[in-house]
Amino acid sequence: MLYPLEFVPVMQDYLWGGRQLAEVLGKPLPDSQRAAESWEVVDHAEAQSVVASGPLAGKTLGELVRQHGRDLLGAAGQSTTERFPLLLKYLDCNRDLSVQVHPDDRYAATLDPPDLGKTEAWYIVDAQPGSKLYAGLKSGVDREALAAAVQAGQTDRVLHELQPQPGDCVFIPAGTVHALGAGLLVAEIQQASNTTFRLFDWNRVGPDGQPRPLHIQQALEVTDYDRGPVDRQTPQAEEGGWQRLVDCDKFTLQKGQGEDALEVSQRDAFSLLTVPAGKATLVWQGGRTPLAAGRSLLVPAVCGGYEVRLDQPGTVVLRIDP
Numbered sequence: 001m002l003y004p005l006e007f008v009p010v011m012q013d014y015l016w017g018g019r020q021l022a023e024v025l026g027k028p029l030p031d032s033q034r035a036a037e038s039w040e041v042v043d044h045a046e047a048q049s050v051v052a053s054g055p056l057a058g059k060t061l062g063e064l065v066r067q068h069g070r071d072l073l074g075a076a077g078q079s080t081t082e083r084f085p086l087l088l089k090y091l092d093c094n095r096d097l098s099v100q101v102h103p104d105d106r107y108a109a110t111l112d113p114p115d116l117g118k119t120e121a122w123y124i125v126d127a128q129p130g131s132k133l134y135a136g137l138k139s140g141v142d143r144e145a146l147a148a149a150v151q152a153g154q155t156d157r158v159l160h161e162l163q164p165q166p167g168d169c170v171f172i173p174a175g176t177v178h179a180l181g182a183g184l185l186v187a188e189i190q191q192a193s194n195t196t197f198r199l200f201d202w203n204r205v206g207p208d209g210q211p212r213p214l215h216i217q218q219a220l221e222v223t224d225y226d227r228g229p230v231d232r233q234t235p236q237a238e239e240g241g242w243q244r245l246v247d248c249d250k251f252t253l254q255k256g257q258g259e260d261a262l263e264v265s266q267r268d269a270f271s272l273l274t275v276p277a278g279k280a281t282l283v284w285q286g287g288r289t290p291l292a293a294g295r296s297l298l299v300p301a302v303c304g305g306y307e308v309r310l311d312q313p314g315t316v317v318l319r320i321d322p
């Protein structure tokens with residue numbers, strides 16, 4: 001009954017978006033419109049993925065989790081919530097994003113309405129020359145120093161800056177102050193949360209001419225002052241031809257590249273797959289599913305082991321497991 005599921009992308013328009021999601025990743029976007037994010041897989045009170053094709057077309061991810069929980073999620077994915085625990089998206093950072101921080105699960109549970117915490121990881125799909133991002137505080141910056149910098153409108157001066165290259169991965173656990181910069185096209189895996197505390201918005205106004213709200217007190221409260229500067233992740237070789245980029249208690253993120261076929265052996269967990277560049281084919285017990293650039297799939301646990309074939313040079317596939 002279950003099969004590898006592709007969802008209709010949920011396009012989100014924020015003030016920093018552009019045209020890259022349409023032009024590089026083939027997302028549906030009318031000519032004159034911009035978009036900031038394409039939510040590929042989401043089950044949240046504020047947004048729902050809908051199955052795009054096959055016998056389950058039209059069903060929401062939330063419905064599938066309720067009806068097929070164990071078969072969809074497997075043992076490894078089922079422990080956390082009655083919702084799908086992860087959110088996969090692409091971001092077109094046409095302008096700088098706000099300086100922000102996300103709470104952990106414990107803090108987010110006390111919000112009204114309660115949410116999950118948000119640990120996230122970025123995979124840099126493309127980077128214009130000179131583009132940058134901020135990840136973590138500079139060494140020695142404590143709560144007082146951060147508060148003073150925010151107060152002075154100089155938040156960026158206490159942040160650790162990176163000039164990322166395509167292929168880099170940056171891991172942002174809950175509590176890490178961060179901002180993506182203009183000129184980056186990013187794949188992001190995160191907990192299925194939509195709680196952001198903004199520290200600084202570059203003195204901009206939103207579409208309504210008003211500054212977007214800041215949440216300075218909450219941001220200062222949830223910031224992890226021991227985390228320090230955050231640098232790019234170092235890939236680790238894994239079995240089946242994969243390279244591990246992130247391994248945390250919320251998800252693992254692996255990358256496949258330059259191998260003809262990447263193996264995933266039998267196990268009891270779902271996978272998310274997305275192809276930031278190139279062309280791949282998922283081969284599973286029930287058949288083959290093609291994956292063009294910018295496309296994503298949820299492979300239900302019940303589908304078992306599978307193989308991902310990279311169909312052209314330069315193809316990159318990202319695999320996320322619970």
Ligand SMILES: [Zn+2]
Pocket residue numbers: 100102120178
């Ligand atoms: Zn964030």
